[in-house]
Amino acid sequence: MSVKSLLARADALLAQDKHSEALETYNLVLAQDDANFDALVGCGRALTSLRQYDFSLAHFNFALTLKPDAAIAYHYRALAYHGAKRFDEALLDHQKALELNPGEIATFLNLANTLAELDRAEEALEFYNGVIAMWPKYAIAYNNRGNLFLDNRMIEEALVDYAQAAKLDPGQNKFRWNQGLMQILLGQYLEGWKLYEAGFETAGFARGERKRCPQPQWLGKFDVKGKRVLLYAEQGYGDTMQFCRYAHQVAALGAQVILEVQAPLVGLLKSLGEQFIVVAQGSGFTEFDYHCPIMSLPMVFGTTLETVPAEVPYLVADKSRQSAFNLGVSNQMRIGLVWSGSASHKNDHRRSIPLATLAGLLKLPASFHCLQKEIQPRDQALLAELPSIALHTEQLKDFNDTAALVDAMDLVISVDTSVAHLAGALGKPVWVLLPFVPDYRWLLDRTDTPWYPTGRLFRQPTVGDWDAVLTALEHALLQQLTSP
Template sequence: MTASNKQSKQKTQAVLLEAERQLALDQPSKALELYNQVLAGDEQQFDALIGCGRALTALRQYDFALAHFNFALGLQPQAAIAFHYRALAYHGSKHFDEALMDHQQALALNPNEISTYLNLANTLTEMDRFEEALEFYNGVIDMAPQYAIAYNNRGNLFLDQRMIEEALADYAQAAKLDPGQQKFRWNQSIMHILLGQYEQGWPLYEAGLGIQGFARGLRKQVPQPEWLGKQNVSGKRVLLYAEQGYGDTIQFCRYAKQVQALGAEVILEVQAPLVSLLQTINQGSTAQNEIKVVAQGQGFAEFDYHCPLLSLPMVFNTTLETVPAPIPYLHAQPSDHVLLEKPARPRIGLVWSGSTTHKNDHRRSLALAALAPLLALPYEFHCLQQEVRAADAELLGQLSAITLHQAQLKDFADTAALIAQMDLVISVDTSVAHLAGALGKPLWLLLPFVPDYRWLLDRTDTPWYPQAHLWRQPAVGDWNSVIAAMAKQLQHFPSPS
């Protein structure tokens, strides 16, 4: 090997090591840039191809990730590592059958890789193959009793089956084995909140927010100090910022009034499509007492303190009995985009599916065909969701019972104006459900067997939206019995039992 070749190889290895370090620091974009530097000099550099695929998987660019892994396997068809990471990309894109096959192939090539057994169990969990997943988790824990993530993930499996005590025990063991891992304390918080144990849950919920973010989002990095209820904010400007999804912002923006009641000048920094809607939080306020609503990304910097929206339940020591529910706290404004004629029959707004990128979407959403018992009833149905999946599009085109409005819904203010003209909203767990709840509209909410933490367990009501009625799956995946019961009750609309 010549001196220049040796130097080039050393440089390549240094770049690969730095890229690996950036991946470990949860900086996939920086890692991707470094891996691409290597590939620019050698497009067949195997480690860089695998690294690019890993970084792209972390960035949720699954198709590009799979292309890199496929190319790498073309170079080294028996590389267990390529099957291992391609399985993770398939898993992330919810192609669970392909992920399962790749996990199995990786184990056939390298049966000593414990993380592959763990990831195989994770995929079986998503496929609702409980017994098989449990067997693999138990096997991993037998092989490595100090492997904290195995307890955490087995806890997720137990939670999916509503085995509450087992899930709590596993999350606690994971946190004990690795007390510095935020994810484990975050999962403990979710369990406590789901069980209505808000006093324990909300403080632990802070573990989900960090500089990189993984569960809640990113903590704001600005010169001004963070406010979590300790400092006196009377006469101060407090920026409350959204750090999760649209529904979370709609649900928790109600706390802005409580911060304002402390004497603070409140600024709400939210996603741009929510700005017009959230400005209605000021309805009935004087000009001197209005909450300022600004869009994310505008660089608003005129404040003294900042606080993430979903930290406010902890700040105000929220319990089940003290959830602030001044319904409605948001208001619909008339919109020419969605102005409907006088109805001849009761109007029902429908949302049957949410964003496909939601991590639990395959459990919370349902196929349009499942709503057939409802659509057979003599009511006027309106689609409130903007996205219609390809699997539903053909059927939707054949249905005269549902009126579409996607082209008219420019932002959430338009959706609010449409909801205001409904007599009832029936929705799966999406931002539209939160919007209907915040507007005070009668809401029937469809929930999977294990719901999102905010909906608690078993109850048919919720302290967050007192006018809502919750319809829960009696078993994993059982929407049919829920829809049948709802159709029966709908015949006696408008009052659910």
């Protein structure tokens, strides 16, 4: 096939979001012409969509050696930098792309998106307003301005923009998805969980992918008594631990429940009860009659704030595993700490805290234990200098181990990660540290959560203000340590 035909095919695949196939086809072009600018840019775009940012950037860098003034290469390299959370570099590339091609609407919009990520809200708003003024029917601009309003707790403004985006482009599921997240955040569960279903049809697979199999999907519309219903995990570990509680409600309908979950969770989720079958994702298990995404269950059961199934513990730790940890014999309060999550999480730069921020907390008279397995590079050197935190990273092989360690704590203090959900599911006291605008599941303003009765929430009063959170946390902990 000719280079021209291959390029046309690759471009079509990319437009259909078939990123891996597009990448393979662009590489066929490069096999014939290793300096083909269009194929290099195409590879970079496909790799960005596949979140392989280092490889993506390498392709754009090579393309720009061939055409140093190609606005399109700066435009798409900026998106790769943005995806890699290298926002300052993304901003420079957006500006260069606009210098070379001042009329490109998508670059204006993406520049605003990057300014928003840099928390330069006023500048971002100015660009969003400018885009909307020039193109008043550009639905995605309203959606993204809505995101900016949400990030700054301008709730009514965000709702208006999301609604306008959905009105202008009713077929775009991303806008319905965002409306659903907002409604859940506001506690409007009945409508919010219905709109949450739009996440399966959203570009980028906001909710992962629907299960593809011969058996039909069940979303509560018919009787499953005597049937085998597979509930499958679709997002992160914390999501699975939060929503696996609904297995009991499905079982109460008379169904045999199978949970298909991430492999590191299989052992732990067996503690839900002997009546449940728990299998690993990718195991090829097919012995079921119906299937249901685990995060569709709040919608299936018409969950409201008042009817959240909140009986804890619903997961149980294997105490025999605690012997693997050096917990010490101190008579001090044992406190488990999680200050950062996975660096690959799209919102990690907002939810995680530098270890240095905990310096004041670590001076309090307590026995501190690190519950994290992943330590970010910025914290490794400092952690080595802090004997006040006991490390257990080598012993944490799966979530059964983490559960045993959490169970040995008197209190867990965590940012918004899977360990917060694990502690809540185990019924342990857990204090969760939240950014100014939290994930939808934590609602707004409350210091408690209907999902975990043993939870207490500490929230940023303004964007990025972890100092205020730690001050409140230290005060609360000191009170607990000194109370009779």
